[in-house]
Amino acid sequence: MxxxxxxxxxxxxxxxxxxxxxxxxxxxxxxxxxxxxxxxxxxxxxxxxxxxxxxxxxxxxxxxxxxxxxxxxxxxxxxxxxxxxxxxxxxxxxxxxxxxxxxxxxxxxxxxxxxxxxxxxxxxxxxxxxxxxxxxxxxxxxxxxxxxxxxxxxxxxxxxxxxxxxxxxxxxAEHEGSFLVGAVAAMHSETDHVGFIGGVESDLIKKFESGFKAGVKYVDPDMEVTVQYAQDFNDASRGQQIADTMYGNGVDIIYHAAGGTGNGLFTEAIDRARNGENVWAIGVDQDQALTEGEWDEGNVILTSMVKRxxxxxxxxxxxxxxxxxxxxxxxxxxxxxDGVGIAETRDNVSDEAIEAVEEYEAMILNGEIEVPQTDDEYEEFESSL
Incomplete structure (x- = not known):
């Protein structure tokens, strides 16, 4: 090969x-x-x-x-x-x-x-x-x-x-970019509880999940991460339902790797923001803060994991x-x-988190941090913290 x-x-x-x-x-x-x-x-x-x-x-x-x-x-x-x-x-x-x-x-x-x-x-x-x-x-x-x-x-x-x-x-290398947004989530969470919504459970989406959890735990090993799969990449209503449950259980930041299903996450975050709740969503693949449509009225996207x-x-x-x-x-x-990374739109990301992202990126590139891609690798990573 x-x-x-x-x-x-x-x-x-x-x-x-x-x-x-x-x-x-x-x-x-x-x-x-x-x-x-x-x-x-x-x-x-x-x-x-x-x-x-x-x-x-x-x-x-x-x-x-x-x-x-x-x-x-x-x-x-x-x-x-x-x-x-x-x-x-x-x-x-x-x-x-x-x-x-x-x-x-x-x-x-x-x-x-x-x-x-x-x-x-x-x-x-x-x-x-x-x-x-x-x-x-x-x-x-x-x-x-x-x-x-x-x-x-x-x-x-x-x-x-x-x-x-x-x-x-x-x-x-989705796991590498997901690690960075996981670190951002951990540094911005006020409840010490973040979430991940996956589309169809698979080796590919496990890379997003494992990298995200690793980034969160690298910043704070005691932080809680809730994970749920929709088993669909094109069901926004299912994505909104999962997000509603997670936010209701104390999660304040959710990262998705769920395609169109993830659109429901943004809808739920906007609805809750309208009611005064302090919740965030993290996008995927593109800088989703730049997409036009019904999300324009809600500033709920903390950052995105960009995949070029x-x-x-x-x-x-x-x-x-x-x-x-x-x-x-x-x-x-x-x-x-530059095939993966965090989005250029960083208005909602603190200077401290941006500095940390740059540091972690360098550590990944020089081999100091080996980002897990699978459940087994994640367990080994977590046990080493």
Missing amino acids: KKRFMMLVSSVVAAGTLLAACGEGNNEDTTPVNNDANGGNEITENEENNNNDGNNEATGDGEGFSSKMVTDTGGVDDRSFNESAWAGLQMFGDDYPEAEVEYIQSNDASDYAPNLNRLARDGTDITFAIGFLMEDDIRTVAQQNEDQNFAIVDTVVMEDDETISNIANITF VDQAVYQVSEDTMNGNFPGGEVLEFGLED
């Missing part, structure tokens, strides 16, 4: 600006596709005219190159993971205006395979599966379309203990266009290359 660390693109644009056009293409020739509940068989006129050989030679402005993505069930406007990936493709389309960028939205897990097959059939130069839940489907589709290039975010696709040559595997899915998608698209498709490689984006 090959593994490499990649430097991210240097330009950093505010999430609100990047996402203003979400759900729309970059140019008149680009039409995002929103599938119906059955996976969707509607083909736009633009798609019918695509070159289907899958081996287009792109020019310097991207002409003849296509980069497209399949969302998970959270949708492209989830204000989190999918939205960040689409923002990355939009950035790529802005910088290479002749390139074709699109997304297909999955309304159900049964849409994954048809959507991936659809882009393979169209001859897409690089097809992204956004989310680890598509692991089995992309494995099957990639093996059936060996001349097509694929990439998946948040997992490593294996077959017989080997990576697959036409799949690039994009991963992140947008830049990763951009870079893999650009590399592939330039003839350097990282097939079979495991690409990890972590603290050392």
Whole structure:
């Protein structure tokens, strides 16, 4: 298995600006596709005219190159993971205006395979599966379309203990970034009781949970951390219900790694803030304090753990266009290359906490702090404090 660390693109644009056009293409020739509940068989006129050989030679402005993505069930406007990936493709389309960028939205897990097959059939130069839940489907589709290039975010696709040559595997050190926001939570909690809401319990989300708990306990080993999983990434009402229970039981800061389910956390925090309660929420994937909509009226987001899915998608698209498709490689984006970290919006974070974050980041990078990723590693970490 090959593994490499990649430097991210240097330009950093505010999430609100990047996402203003979400759900729309970059140019008149680009039409995002929103599938119906059955996976969707509607083909736009633009798609019918695509070159289907899958081996287009792109020019310097991207002409003849296509980069497209399949969302998970959270949708492209989830204000989190999918939205960040689409923002990355939009950035790529802005910088290479002749390139074709699109997304297909999955309304159900049964849409994954048809959507991936659809882009393979169209001859897409690089097809992204956004989310680890598509692991089995992309494995099957990639093996059936060996001349097509694929990439998946948040997992490593294996077959017989080997990576697959036409799949690039994009991963992140979520545990490292989660440690930092855990430390921020511990330094701001007034009740000494914080919470974590996970989406679907899995190895990936355990990285968020383990890192967060480790950051909290590193600051204060006696602090209480309540954890609950919604077992869904797209159920805001369930997220609000869990947040309501946690806040009601004395938690004053909650971190989520739950996609669209986490939107319910912000709704609950705003409702309680309106009633004079001093509660906070911590966002994930993007700087969620910058997202527009019903959260604007409530200043309840303490910080966010930023995970640069947008830049990763951009870079893999650009590399592939330039003839350097990282097939079979495991690409990890972590603290050392700004792949994860705390959000730039820090109005609600104390100077003391910001200084601590900088110190802890240095300690993680030099090996003084080894952040746990699993339950077993967390138990070992906690016992060492």
